[in-house]
Amino acid sequence: MKIIKRVIKVGLLFSFFFFSSFSITLAYCTTGPSRGCSINAREICANTPNVSGGQSSGIAVYSCGFQRNPDTGQDENICWCHDYECSTTCGGSGGGGGGGGGGGGGPTCPWNTYNCPSGTIPDLNTVVSESCQGYRGCIWGNAQDAGPCCKYNNPPRICGDWYNCPTKSNPGKMCRDCEEEEPTCTQYILKQFACIPVIPPVTVSYSLYNSSSGAGGGGGTFNGCTPSAGYLGKSANNVVRVNAQVATTSGSDSVSDIRVWFGANPTTIESLSTSEQQALASNSEFGLLVKKVGSVWSDIYAPSRYASGVAGGSLQTWVRVGTVGNGLRGEIKGAGGSASAAIKNVSVTESGSNTTLTLDLEPYHENSGITNYEKLTSGTYAISAVPKYGSGSGTIAWPSSTQSVNLDIADPVSSGINFSIVDATRIDVAWQFNDANSTITRVVGDADLQTPNPSADEIDDETSGVTNYVFGSGATGSSMYSGYHLWTTSATSRSDRIDMNSNEQGNVNFTAYAFDAACNMSSATSGFPFGVSWIATKGGLVNAGSTSGIEIVELNGSSGFSNDSYWNSPFSFSKNEADVTSELLLAASSSLPSLLHPQEVNTVRSLNHFEANNRTNYWYDELFRRVDKEVSESPSDYNVVSFSDNTSFTGQSSDISTCSTSKSCVVKVTGNVTINSNFVCNTPTVFFASGVTNLRPNITSPNQSDGCMFISKGNINIQSGDYQSQGSSYPKYDIIEAFLLTDGEIDMPELDTGQSVRDGLLVHGSMLGFGTSNGLSISIRRDLTPLFSASYPVLAIHFDNRYLAFAPMFFGGEIEGFKREVGFKPL
Secondary structure (H helix, E strand, C coil): CCEEEEECCCCCCEECCCCCCCCECCCEECCCCCCCEECCHHHHHCCCCCCCCCCCCCCCEEEEEEEECCCCCCEEEEEEEECCCCCCCCCCCCECCCCCCCCCCCCCCCCCCCCCCCCEEEEEEEEEEEEEEECCCCCCCCCEEEEEEEEEECCCCEECCCEECCCCCCCCCEECEEEEECCEEEEEEEEEEEEEECCCCCEEEEEEECCCCCCCCCCCCECCECCCCCEECCCCCCEEEEEEEEECEECCEEEEEEEEEECCCCCCCCCEECCCCCCCCCCCCEEEEEEEECCEEEEEEEEECEECCEECCCCCEEEEEEECEEEEEEEEECCCCCEEEEEEEEEEEEECCEEEEEEEEEECCCCCCCCCCCCCCCEEEEEEEEEEECCCCCCCCCCCCCEEEEECCCCCEEEEEEEEECCCCEEEEEEEEECCCCCEEEEEEEEEECCCCCCCCCEEECCCCEEEECCCCCCCHHHCCCCCCCEEECCCEEEEEEECCCCCCEEEEEEEEEEECCCCEEEEEEEEEECCCEEEEECCCEEECCECCCECCCCCCCCCCCCCHHHCCCCCCCHHHHHHHHHHHHCCCCCCCCCCCHHHHCCCCCCCCCCCCCCCCCHHHHHHHHHHHHHHHCHHHEEEEEECCCEEECCEHHHCCCCCCCCEEEEEECCCEEECCCEECCCEEEEEECCCEEECCCEECCCCCCEEEEEECCCEEECCCCCCCCCCCCCCEEEEEEEEEECCCEEECCCCCCCCCCCEEEEEEEEEECCCCCCECEEECCCCCCCHHHCCCCEEEECCCHHHHHHHHHHCCCCCCCCCCCCCCCC
């Protein structure tokens, strides 16, 4: 069997080329140049770090590599050393044996060591030349370095003697064992770098101030807020003043321009232009250059992505934008070409050996008083400066930045204010702010009463611990940040529990003001109405012949008013469907102060018009006459029942005298009608009352083919039924599933007084009132408690189209009258 062995030597793969034989005497220098050399360098250097050119105690400079060991005759990775006090490299003490000649303890370096001249430093980003000739054992100049390996030696394969290794099929077979070492690197890429002038020390400092103060010194405040250190904002500190001090001369050259940069990557472009369009490549990096023209500091340049009239993806040119002087001297334009910052109060002073550039930079934002602008990107900006000397075209090397400023020209963002009712007197006011550019340092909250309550009481914030807070007493102006408020906190979000105490009516505006680290401020305001009854409708088939004294509120969300089933069965009734149709209902009334959805529904208001359908003392007699006509023409289709005096009904409509579920029923009462609680309309039934009709909820129908219509010559009074809200933490609703029409008014008196939670009223049907005896056709005196009135309608009406089918059944297919259009039709 043929065996090939590969031996891998572990150690540094340094190899050195010599023109002589390997028969040398190794030596090292001791601690002084007067001492001789010894041949035991190998033992002394063996425990030193194997790094070319390093130093170790008592050894000083040493080098290592593969050499032939004269004692063993093998190549080994060994070291030779020389004292750093020696004036020349320490070599061997003499040649010996094996072909003579060639001493020397280190490699021959066939190039010149190159160091940058005085006054310059290597530019490690600019390679002047590369060649494959470097040896790791040589000493480099400061403008040189070794790159990757570019040449390898390939040691020969060494095999032993042949020996017999017979096999059954080859009895005379001969074998030998071989070894082969890994290739080692012999030469490296030699790099030489360009040399650039040493920049004399540059001193950069800055200060912040408010433009309205006209001072270049300390910072300002806004509404009593002092910005955090280093924050440049919109109001308190909105101007940064930069001072860049440089040496007036460097060698034989004088400073010719000074550059200031805001950002992590200062530009090294040199091209200057007086005609190119100026626009940044990115609104997160910007700067300016102030140039000396002759002996006068004159021109101001800003960086631009334009060159030869063409926009590039990076900066290409410095463009002249103004001249040195006081006041506004020019503008920096953002990537979109609109102004992003004002350059103000630019001056250059030479004093002794130093020259100082001073300038003011004011970023533009929505408070700047201009309309065409684009914002710089908010964030942390390193501030650096660099001078240029003479008229040379060498690359500018920016020194490291020692200063930074936090630009924050964005207000905190509000997520709004939301309310939730806790109980009869307490609400939770939830608010939240975010700030992507800094931190929220303070949020203060206040409340004022927009619709005054004549006996307005003080309120308490149980969360903040502020008690006896007077509406509208929050601090403003210079005291807002730290003055008296309903709440003051550094939290970015919270829910404040407010006890409204004995307040019963009015509209309270809660306002939260948020300040960030730059003292930028934003606010959120939301009104909370309480103690004011309002209605919600879906379908809009409600008529108030004169006025109703009811309100409309704007609703959000697609959910029901609560989880109770009657908001979804038998009809779907959600918040986002209610405010639009309620507005349609009242759009023809001058009592509606404003339109909530004028663009959405194109509502037209009709003022002081004559409504031909609004006939006083007409509809009861007309409908009574028409139902008699229908009965006389088809008597077998109806059960007609008459009562000569006031009558009360309990149970279900099929229980009334001869009424049954097989026919439609007509009930005529000469006098007043009372429908008691839990009455069920289980057959199509119309009630005529020549007097007053009293309805006591609940009044329901089991299915869409049955139902009740109440036609009354006198008022229809919706009285109290069973108390639905017993034990509930929110209002529940009385139910009336019926069609109501009266020549009088529909009256809903105040109910459940003394209860902390009161019942609302939900009507599945229609309500038509034509009387005006008390000035109202629909009188809503029923109300909820003050806080629940903010979230729940006292009356909700859902149109039920079953009565469109009942009308021809009882009254025939035609009737005199017409509808006056007011720009809408029922949904």
